[in-house]
Amino acid sequence: MANELLFGLFIFVLAGFLGHYVIEKVPPLLHTPLMAGTNAISGISLVGSLVAAGSGWGWTATLLGFIAVTCATINTVGGFLITDRMLKMFKRRGGKG
């Protein structure tokens, strides 16, 4: 178990550093789409919700899992759509993105 913890931490810390370098390069212009986009991405907890709702662990698990699937789907589907809708609006002078 300690191994699993360390392995997880390993990934977490490296992803955090990578995130720092990538996100530092996002201009303030795009900070709102950044927030909407990271929201969509962290909707990946959907995969956990799917397992909770569909593994036949009894009605409590299914019900709570169903609510979680709904919420996480709102975030992933809605998040990517609204990010795209925002990004579509950013244009240079002369009209081209």
Add this chain to the structure above:
Amino acid sequence: MNAHIVSPYLTFAYLIASVCFILALQGLSSPTNARRGNAIGAFGMLVAVVGTLILAGIIDYKWIAAGLIIGSVIGAAMSIWIPMTKMPERIALSHCFGGLAAALVGVVEYHHRGAAIDRFTMGALGLEVFLGFLTFTGSLMAFGKLQGLITGAPVTWKGQNASNITMFCAALVLLVLLVIDPSRSVLFYAMGALGLLVGVLAVLPIGGADMPVVISLLNSYAGLASAATGFALGNNVLIIAGALDGTSGFLLSMKMSKAMNRSFANVLFGAFGQVAPAADGAAGPAANYNLATVEDAVGVLTASQSVIVVPGYGMAVSQAQHAVRELAQALEANGATVKYAIHPVAGRMPGHMNVLLAEANVPYDQLFDLDDINDEFSRTDVALVVGANDVVNPAAKNNPGSPIHGMPVFNVEESRAVIVLKRSMNTGFAGIENDLFVQPNTMMVLGDAKKTLREFISGVKEEAAA
């Protein structure tokens, strides 16, 4: 989800998803690649979800299908029809859903595994449920404040910080006790309840003007809750996505705090508005405003060669972004150059003004950050302030007693003339007097910003035609 029976194909699908997510964020480094990056991110999500549906040992698809369909419909509706001015509310709601989803998955895991849970998983589940529920109610409160359902002013009470800190510590103690003995389910549910309570009480005292920091921070918590889910389920893609989201929210809230020259702790525990009563009491020089008519302002605008527009939350409230762009075009047709000065904390969330102006078809190469434009005001004919207040308050530079002293602000008072569009002469949310409004070169035009701008547009066009 048991880490030991995961199909290698599923692990591979999650690896693809992780790479796609990183590429999506990388795309956001410039507006030209951002849309493609977002599409790559969505593709990664699809791979992860389809992989899970096929390979994660799911046996019952009924409720999953229902959740996916309902969620997609609500998510799409919330994205397609919501007006851009409501973007902060939209983002707050999505943090709310994200937090709730993570917390519920944690509850299910705990309920399912029961006594068989190991200490490490218990620690992760505890964090997941606490952070998830905290994000859920905290974001609901933020949404309520933005939407005007709850007063946007800071709500404070005696012993507030002490009680909030006590509850945080209590949650920590519960977590430790649970890790020692995971079978005590009462403690687990108490921790979830505490998360719900802390979310409400921690956001209640924070004022509307501090929303950019709070929303960023809740963004970070939602990410950390996802990462904790990843730890509990032994799922790396959740850890990676959660770490990316957590880092992003954290970085944004640091930037926002810095743009207000305030520490994190000060935003969270400082209750900005407490300064307000004192400032209200000293409302001495209120009569010296230089009120101007639309005709005066139009005269100044048509005579100018260079204009810098400084938008603020008031522009969002009055939905004046399209009128701003039309005025800018009329002025450009009249031979002036027009630029926009965007403060990091203008509006209610990071990048709020940029999105609104982009919606109104303002080319993004006309939008400038604080550092890039601040030296230009001294060479500019007119600074047009549309619904901004604190970010143009010279007190931040020259009044050590002001609550916003030290905050980087625009040097609008250095331009030849300043036109301020403001709804009324009441002090804003923060209740801070603004010396800019009594400067001799400042013209105050009161009223709804959109209506005033429309009058400016027809005025400028008439003068140009004459």
